[in-house]
Amino acid sequence: MNNSKSGKLRKTLTVTLAATMALGLLSGCNGSKAASEKEEKVLRIGMMYGSSDDSWFRQQYTDIFEYTNPNIKIELVTAIDNNQYRYSDGSEPYEQPDQLESMKKIMTGSNPVDVVVADTGTLKQLIEENLVKPLDPMIQEDKFDTSDFVPAVIDGLKDLGGGTLYGLAPSFSSSALYYNKKLFTDAGVEPPTDKSTWDDIFNKARLVAKGEGKDRVFGFSFNRYRGQDPFWDMQYSYMSGLQLKTFDDKAETMTVNSPQWIKVWETISKLAKDKIMPDNSSYDPNEPWTPLSDDLFLSGKVAMTIEGSHYINELADANNNAAKIKNFKPVDWDVVTMPVHPEKPDVGGNINLSNTFSINNNAPNAEAAWQFIKFVNGEEFAKLKSRSNTYEMVSRKSYIQPKQGLSYNIQAFYSLKPFPPTNAKTDKLMMEKPGLYSVTTVGRIYFQQVMENKKTPEEALKEWAEKGNKMLQEIKLNPKTQFQEDGTPFVPEEATKG
Structure with a gap:
């Protein structure tokens, strides 16, 4: 079979698979209110930033929903259009738009959005101004199961609303502490464990650090890259x-x-x-470049580092291609939770909920909005996305599985509660x-x-x-x-x- 025919066949099979999956989602998620399902509706979804190219968001969230709900047409609305900066000639001074006020504009007026997509900082502000609906009554009425949600996600969302859910997030990104097993074995030091305190980690870092000059192996780094700056590196995680x-x-x-x-x-x-730990003086610009030279962890220059779950793919790829990389030996690694401070032993997961889904208090189609939110946060949707999302994890823990068939402590990425979002008033001050x-x-x-x-x-x-x-x-x-x-x-x- 020639390449063009095989390519067409693959596309046909992909479409067929998507349609089959969609029908399964339909049967699993849309089982009520037959009369209202026949009524054609426009569901307006508002988000903070966007442009005329909304293909990514549609592929991620709305295409399958529209397929399974042919009576609902999705319209995406952006509070701040990124294109306005792309085509600026620089003659006008740049002014940082007020994010909250921009979002409020599309949530009010004669044609308000129904669904609001926001990060946790924005969602907290919307909750404080009573602009979004509590979801608990709808969750209880439909008996929508949230027990399978990762506690770090569901508890973090509840904390935003003082114990009440005003939004759901189908996925999250998170960081953990990666460690090199061999470096700990060679040093005769017990490896780190989940919920270790920062002081515990720093003490272990002192025990495994060794060598001098270009052969120095550091015990810990806030990230895996060369040329680090401790002043900035400590701001976020620590x-x-x-x-x-x-x-x-x-x-x-x-x-x-x-x-x-x-x-x-x-x-x-x-x-x-x-x-x-490394600092700016640890970076030698004259050091020969290799595919791994900028990565302190993969090159064996640091025993522990903080990274996101997406880093697992890079580790696996490097180990799988070890024979092709000069002077490289596969890294035997695992992960534990982010270190914690003793006064907050369950907080510190670096968990980011970039897309929370809420219902506008002024939503003309609140029922359809809940139908959509329930859909993208449902079990079947999580099952589908668990196989295709590279940079984030699905929020339903039953469908969080180790990547590439590996065996590692995957719970480390969601065992801790996220840091509280920054103060909304401080964010506003920084813009003003x-x-x-x-x-x-x-x-x-x-x-x-x-x-x-x-x-x-x-x-x-x-x-x-x-x-x-x-x-x-x-x-x-x-x-x-x-x-x-x-x-x-x-x-x-x-x-x-x-």
Whole structure:
């Protein structure tokens, strides 16, 4: 059979399989209200960002639903059109759109959207403003089973609504701690375990780190890449669990001069200075490039690192092609949960719910909206997507299986609760006052002074607080104020016009 015929046959089989699967989904998910199913409806789904090319979202979520529900036509609506920036000639100053206000516009007015797709931060704001419907009454009425949802997902969503569900998420992305089994065996050290504290992990990192110069093997890194920066690397995974703030909720006073901040800077700076974890000085631009040279974990240069579940594919591919890679030996690895802080032993999963599905309080077609949300969060849909989603996991744990036939601790990716979303008021302040980003950025100067043994963490944080308070005062006097790298204030020319 020639290639063109075989290609057509594959396409035919794919369409047939999709149709067969769709019919199964239809029988499993649409078994009531026959009269209303015959009525033609337009279901409007609103999302924060998008463009004229909505093929990805339709392929992921709506194509099969429309096939199984021929009386419902899906219309996608975006709050912020990405194309408006693509074709800008730069003559007009860029203004960060207000995400919440943009979303509210498509949820109100004469033709509001029915379904709202948002991340958890946006969903929390919508809940606080009473803009989305609680789903619990519909879940109870239809006896929709949520017991199979990963606790980290369902509990995280309930936390947003104070114990009430206002949205469901069919999938999630997550990180865990990967470790090299051989490096631990060689060092005679017990490997990490689930829910280890950060201090436990850092202590083990000291025991397995070894070697000097280019042969150095680090005990731990916040990510797998060369050329790391401890100041930024510690912000997300380590500090998010402590929920430390740089300044107060009004952006008027710095909060970094505290015992908790001092302990964080002491801990991380010492790990970097002692070469237990890599920093910028660990990167040698003259080192010969190889397919794995930028990956510290795969190249055997670090014993433990944090990565997402998608990294499993790269590990498997490298190990499967080991014979083709010069000076590479397959890595014997496993994963455990992200480390935790003792005061929050069940939180720290780096779990991201980028697409939560909710019902607009003003939805003209609330019943159809629930039908769609129930569909994409149902068991049959999870079964289908569990085989095709590369970068995320389905939220129903019965269909979460190890990738590529491997055996590893897959529960590590969903055993912990996610960090709470950032404060909505802080997010709004950051958009209204862009200079606030520099208040955080300038902190790197003071952290570097600690790294160079020019200042103690306590001295550096005190100076950062003093510098930051001056910057916050400048912003208070003029919200358009921005800063150079050293914290020198200026007002962009376009901000002075009009």
